[in-house]
Amino acid sequence: MELTTKSFSLSPEVHRYMVEHGDPLDDVQRRLIEETAALGRISMMQIAPEQGAFMQMLTRVSGARRAVEVGTFTGYSALCIARGLPADGRLLCLDTSEEWTAIARRYWREAGLDERIELRLGPAAETLRALPEEPLFELAFIDADKSGYPVYYEEILKRMDSGGLILCDNVLWFGSVADPGNQEQSTRDIRAFNDLVASDPRVERVMLAIGDGLTIARKR
Numbered sequence: 593m594e595l596t597t598k599s600f601s602l603s604p605e606v607h608r609y610m611v612e613h614g615d616p617l618d619d620v621q622r623r624l625i626e627e628t629a630a631l632g633r634i635s636m637m638q639i640a641p642e643q644g645a646f647m648q649m650l651t652r653v654s655g656a657r658r659a660v661e662v663g664t665f666t667g668y669s670a671l672c673i674a675r676g677l678p679a680d681g682r683l684l685c686l687d688t689s690e691e692w693t694a695i696a697r698r699y700w701r702e703a704g705l706d707e708r709i710e711l712r713l714g715p716a717a718e719t720l721r722a723l724p725e726e727p728l729f730e731l732a733f734i735d736a737d738k739s740g741y742p743v744y745y746e747e748i749l750k751r752m753d754s755g756g757l758i759l760c761d762n763v764l765w766f767g768s769v770a771d772p773g774n775q776e777q778s779t780r781d782i783r784a785f786n787d788l789v790a791s792d793p794r795v796e797r798v799m800l801a802i803g804d805g806l807t808i809a810r811k812r
């Protein structure tokens with residue numbers, strides 16, 4: 593079937609326009625974005641503001657109360673997910689970096705969300721495997737090392753009931769997934785993960801061109 597492309601690559605001007613026509617970023621979000629930007633190139637790891645707003649709204653409309661994030665960095669995505677949870681909701685954040693998550697903790701406290709968020713440091717695969725095998729989560733966000741995605745996905749999916757949502761970031765890898773000439777290991781890892789999700793009968797899924805590509809998989 594011939595497909596018509598209706599999405600387009602965003603210029604900085606269109607991106608700004610788009611962000612300005614959603615809910616305005618608050619002071620905590622602005623300062624967290626600025627402090628992360630000051631870290632240099634690594635700040636690219638932070639999700640885009642409109643993705644954060646989308647994930648906050650998705651968390652809210654899903655009614656999720658218990659969520660998990662794999663890959664927290666300086667805490668922007670966690671801030672958005674936690675804000676989408678009800679007051680008694682809980683977000684478990686997994687990361688290996690004491691340094692980057694120290695920034696996250698400061699902003700979560702400022703936003704009054706530190707009661708809602710638990711951070712566990714260490715390799716996420718080990719932390720997830722050590723959790724009880726029972727329905728623990730209604731929503732998950734996977735955004736850590738790309739080679740680890742299949743394990744994170746499996747360990748989370750088995751800890752969800754029907755209806756659970758898994759959001760997976762960077763699934764377009766700046767378009768390289770569709771470039772057969774790109775055989776870098778990270779690209780191959782993402783492709784293998786995308787193929788796994790695409791053929792998984794346990795979920796229904798959609799891949800969206802938000803940020804660097806976001807897959808939403810819903811457990812049947």
Ligand SMILES: C[S@@+](CC[C@H](N)C(=O)[O-])C[C@H]1O[C@@H](n2cnc3c(N)ncnc32)[C@H](O)[C@@H]1O
Pocket residue numbers: 637638639662663664665666667668669670686687688689692714715716717735736737740
């Ligand atoms: C892309 S960043 C996450 C960005 C974050 N979601 C945000 O919006 O700011 C990836 C994070 O995964 C963490 N990470 C990498 N390997 C990991 C592992 N094996 N277990 C847990 N976290 C890991 C890194 O320390 C880094 O903070």
